[in-house]
Amino acid sequence: MSAIYQRVALLGLGLIASSMAHAMRRRGLAGHIAGHAKSAESRDVAMELGFVDSVHESAAEAVAGADLVVLAVPVGAMGAVAEAIGPHLAPGATVTDVGSVKQSVIDAVAPHLPDGVHFIPGHPIAGTEHSGPRSGFATLFENRWWLLTPPAGADPAAVVRLRALCEGMGANVDEMDAAHHDLVLAVTSHTPHLIAYTMVGVADDLRRVTDSEVVKYSAAGFRDFTRIAASDPVMWRDVFLSNREATLEILGRFTEELFALQRAIRTGDGPLLHEYFTRTRAIRRGIIEAGQDTDAPDFGRVKRD
C-alpha cells in the first residue's frame, strides 16, 4: 500500500500512538513518523523500540511539515497541546485525536486551530489494560471500530483520506455526531468502567474477606471487572470529568435498574430475575455475531481440547 500521509506527527506515545506507529509501518501507510511525548522516558523508549523515525522534545517541533497530526494524549491535556501546536501547523494539514470523549475535545481543541487546517476528531475503540510506549502492537486495531465525528462542513476529501488510514490499519470506520458518540460510549464503555472500578474498590475495602481470597477466587465474574479496572487512571479520570452529563445519565438509569433487581432478590421474586437474566443473553449473542468477540469458552482463557 502506498503512503497515505507523507509525514505523521504522533503527540503522545502511549498504547494507541505506538500501536498506530507499528500498524502504519507494517502497512507502509506513512512516510515519516515524528513522535513527541511530554515524558523524556517515553521519548527514549520510542527511540529504543524504533517505532518512530524522529522524536521531538516539543510538540510544536514535531508537527512542523506534518500532513497528519494525531493528538494521542489524555482528554484533559488535548486543549493545551492544541494551543501549543496551533501556530506551527502546516496549511492543509489534518488534525485528529484518539480521545474516548468527543464533544469536550472539540470544545478544547477547535479554538486553537488555524483556518485551512482540517480537524476531524476520532476514537479507535480498541485497547488493552496495558499502557505506555512499550504496550503498542501492530494488530491492535484489526476488526475494531474507529469512530470519526467530523464537524458539519468538514472537507470531504480530508475525511476520506483519514478513513483510508484507519481502514489501512485494519479498523472498521463509522461516522457519527460527537454528542451521540459520547452517549453511546457512556453506555458501552464509560459507565461499565466506573462500575468495575467501584466493585473492585468494594472488594478491596471489605475487611471480612481478605484480598488474597478475592484474588484467589476471582475466576467467576470478578476477574473481568479487574481487567476493566486496571486501565490507565489518568485517561479514565479525564473521561469521566469530560463526559460527565452522559455518564451521570446512564449511571442514574443503572442504579434505578439495580434497585429493581435488588428488591426482587429481597422479596424472592424468582420469575422477575429469571426473565431479566434470560433477556441479557440476546445481546451477548449479538456481539459474537457482530464479530467483536469470540465464543470460545471463557474467551479461551481455559484451554479447550
Place this chain on the structure above:
Amino acid sequence: MSAIYQRVALLGLGLIASSMAHAMRRRGLAGHIAGHAKSAESRDVAMELGFVDSVHESAAEAVAGADLVVLAVPVGAMGAVAEAIGPHLAPGATVTDVGSVKQSVIDAVAPHLPDGVHFIPGHPIAGTEHSGPRSGFATLFENRWWLLTPPAGADPAAVVRLRALCEGMGANVDEMDAAHHDLVLAVTSHTPHLIAYTMVGVADDLRRVTDSEVVKYSAAGFRDFTRIAASDPVMWRDVFLSNREATLEILGRFTEELFALQRAIRTGDGPLLHEYFTRTRAIRRGIIEAGQDTDAPDFGRVKRD
C-alpha cells in the same frame, strides 16, 4: 492414576457434570460413571457423546451402589434431588454438590441424607458462559479453585478422598466455613454478575442508542459484562435467591461506593477519581500473580505479534 471412586453418580448433566466426566475419564479417576438428568434430551446427548457409562431416568436408580454422588443441579433443585435419593444411597457413600452457594444447599440437602453417608459440600470456581451437556471439556478445572465446606465433624478420610478427586481433575482445593464461602463468593462472583446483568439491561432499554450500536461498539468494557451476563439464567436466579443476605450486604456497600464516585464526577473531583482508579490496579496485578489469569493484552483476544 488409579480410580479414587469405583462408581460415581452425576445428578445433572450440564457444564460442570459433563466436564467432571471428561476429566475423570481422562485421568482414570472413576470406575463406572452413572449419569442422570431430568431432561430426556440431556440424557440422550450424554449417551451420544459417551462421557458417561450409563444413563438413568431416575436419580434413585443412578445412585444405586455409587460410592460418590455429585449433585450438579441448580441450587434451587438440590433439596428435591436429595430427598429423592436419600433412601437409595449406599452406606458409607460420599455425597457432594457443585452449587455456587453453600449454606442454603446444606440446609436443603442435609436433612434428607441417612446416617453413615458423608455429605461434603463443594464448589468448583470454574465455568464458561456456555451450559448444557455439550459444553463440558476435560480441562475446565485445571488450575482453578475447588472449595470444600465440610461440616464440623466430617469424616477426615472422606474429605481427603474427595480432595484427591478434585486435585486429580487439576483443581486446587481449599476448605472453609460455608457461611464465609457465601460471603466471599458474593464479592467475587454473585454481586459482579448482578451488576453485569443490570448494565446489559440498561443498554438494552436505552432507546436513543440502538442495540446494534451497543453491540458494534462493545469492545471497550461492555463486552466483558455481556460475557458475565450470558451465564445460565436458572442457575443465577437460584444463586441470588439462596445467597440473599450476603449479596444484599455487598450490593449495599457497592451502591454506597458508587454514589461517592458519582458525586466526584458531578463535582469534578479529579484527585479522588485518580486515587481510586490507581488503587484498583493492585488487585489486578495480584490476580495475574496468583495465576488465575493471563496478562496477555485483552486476554489475548487481540492477537499480538
